[in-house]
Amino acid sequence: MAFASLTLILFTSFCLILRAQAQAQAPAPSSGAVDLVAILQKGGQYTTLIRLLNESQQLTQIQSQLKSNSQGFTLFAPTDNAFQNLKSGALNGLSDEKKVQLILYHVTPKYYSLSDLLTVSNPVRTQASGSEGSWGLNFTGQGNQVNVSTGVVETQVNNALRQQFPLAVYQVDKVLLPAELFGAKSPAAAPKSPKSSSETPTVGKAGGAPSPSGNAQNENGAAGRNVGFGVILGVGLFCMGVLS
């Protein structure tokens, strides 16, 4: 009887070691590398932005330039709500080229912490600067609150999703509409008639669902650590079955 118990405990230990090794080998996000999509996905409300960044090739651009650009980047990330609150047709009325410019306008080719933004000299160049017009952003601050203004919209710079060189990502609750595309003189500013609802961005509505995989893994991990004796017995018996 004692021998059987000892054998069981040995098997159990062996199986737990195998299990621990299997868990250790599970791919972990490599620390150090900046993963913009992961940062935005963790935020949970940037589906439209991720799609637009992807479609405009900016995901790969920023991701690859982050490795070489010594200045870093700052991304102002409009939420799905911000895109949904745009006038109907505002986004879909843009040509592909202008959509890219709109996205580039949300990125500065330099890393700014929030306190940098409080003292930065206006206007601040964006990735869209260089083409005709200024494509600059103006920042004003009071206390710890920073506002960003395009001349068309002004909004607060909120919640830093990431604030660590070389990449800063800040939530904004409005899409930063550049005066160059949406200013008074631009025809894009006033879409003539509300278009059909199919023109409004719809991707965002599906965005709330949290990704289940991460949580499931965490729960499994916690359960694994909290194994009671009964579970050890169970695992031992299971392993004996598997290994025999």
Ligand SMILES: *[C@@H]1O[C@H](CO)[C@@H](O)[C@H](O)[C@H]1NC(C)=O
């Ligand atoms: C980017 O777009 C490609 C092609 O449509 C798609 O396969 C990929 O999953 C997208 N990536 C992200 C992060 O959405």
Ligand SMILES: *[C@@H]1O[C@H](CO)[C@@H](O)[C@H](O)[C@H]1NC(C)=O
């Ligand atoms: C920032 O903008 C908000 C409106 O969005 C305004 O109420 C507030 O006074 C502004 N703050 C600064 C520092 O400009």
Ligand SMILES: *[C@@H]1O[C@H](CO)[C@@H](O)[C@H](O)[C@H]1NC(C)=O
């Ligand atoms: C931004 O600031 C600059 C310099 O202070 C000013 O000339 C320009 O008119 C401002 N632009 C907007 C859109 O507020």
